[in-house]
Amino acid sequence: MQLLNLSETVNFMSLRRITSALSILLIVASIASFATKGLNWGLDFTGGSLIEVSFEQSADLTKVRQVMDENGFGDATVQNFGSSRDVLIRIAPRLHAEGESVGEKIDSKMIGDTIMSALTAMDDTATMRRIEFVGPSVGGELREQGGLAMLTALLCILIYVALRFEWRFALGSVSALGHDVIITVGLFSALGIEFDLTVLAAVLAVIGYSLNDTIVVSDRIRENFRKIRQGEAEEIINISLTQTLNRTMVTSFTTALVLLALLFVGGELIKGFATALLFGVVIGTYSSIYVASSIALALGISKEDMMPTEVEKEGADQDQLMP
Known part of the structure; x- marks a missing residue:
């Protein structure tokens, strides 16, 4: 059974080595910027x-x-x-x-x-x-609680995804979330943009947005692994990404339109929030396609891993013995 002609699919995974190198470069640059320049903490965190x-x-x-x-x-x-x-x-x-x-x-x-x-x-x-x-004591407390909130969100998401998906997809999804957070924070560090509570809220929203996109893609990949009987894992992933491409692009485009309006018309108070979310939407869409799926493929995901476990019915042995 073949749902879609493979020649009509976009070969996303052919670029996975290039995109992996790009992601590693961006993560290293973000960490280096954070280590050398730090963040331009806003009044909420510094007092x-x-x-x-x-x-x-x-x-x-x-x-x-x-x-x-x-x-x-x-x-x-x-x-x-x-x-x-x-x-x-x-x-x-x-x-x-x-x-x-x-x-x-x-x-x-x-x-x-x-x-x-x-x-x-x-x-x-x-x-x-x-x-x-x-006050400085309040600012320090907000900084500590903000970082704790981000780590707690990532931990809860890790538990949820691990229970819902096969471990290779779970690891890919959580890696994609970490990828998005590190690069988004790295952007603020490199450009020296003020990092305040509104930006922290935007980063948490980026985690939710990226997770939603990744789960949609992972669900389609799991479904196609069970439906398509022929084809390698890379081909099935390409089919799944192509099938979800329209939904991903429409969602990202409409979200970006609203964020662009906030960025250019919303004023300076909301500029950091809009910048973080706009960049997060772009990097989140990218990671859903190339980071989560590439990691699952690199870990050797296969059809056998996606097949539901057969549950033996009670009394099946007795039925087989009956004439």
Whole structure:
């Protein structure tokens, strides 16, 4: 029985050696970037104060930094935020000699008033748009719990996939998830994009998206292993990937359209979230096709592994003895 002419399929697995080398290169580059540059942790994880200030004309960042230095905030990070008229000021928590955090003693409103008074004296069009404050102990706790949440999600997914699929597919699926997370985080490290709680939420969403895509592909491969009587494992995987290609591309394309709108129209506050998800959709689609399936094929998946176990009926021996 042959469901689809093999000549009509896309030979995805012919590129598996090239894509495997590409994946290894990207993973190594991501780990190297994380080890050397680290992540540009957002205020949620580092603690401190964040103030967004708007001007009527383009802001002179050099003058803003000078004003901050003159008022005792020389360690502040000053950068444009969205446009040349909007400025984002980040102030890290500082410690007294006895080790107590300044940020935990000084009210954030007092910090904002001090900075705004200085900026208004420089330019009377300066207006505060928002101010946020996170204590350093809270930031460290959020970083720890965020990493724990990601590891817990991966562990739960590993257990679920191991129970649902043959171990070769389970290992391929979990490897694909790890592949997506490492490369997505590596992108943020390499580009120096701020990594905050919204980006962490996006990474967790990428795990769910990639898993859903991988399970759809794995289900079709398992189904075709049981239905197609002729053909090697590589050919059956190619047939399965071709059959799910339309669904994969339509889902990825429509999701990408929404994320592109968020990226270009949603504003700076949601830019990191949209960037992580958009890149995650692309890398998740790639890993569903080439990482999970390639690993299962490399581990020697075969038709015998996909065949359901026959359960012997009670009393079958007695039936065979009856004339």
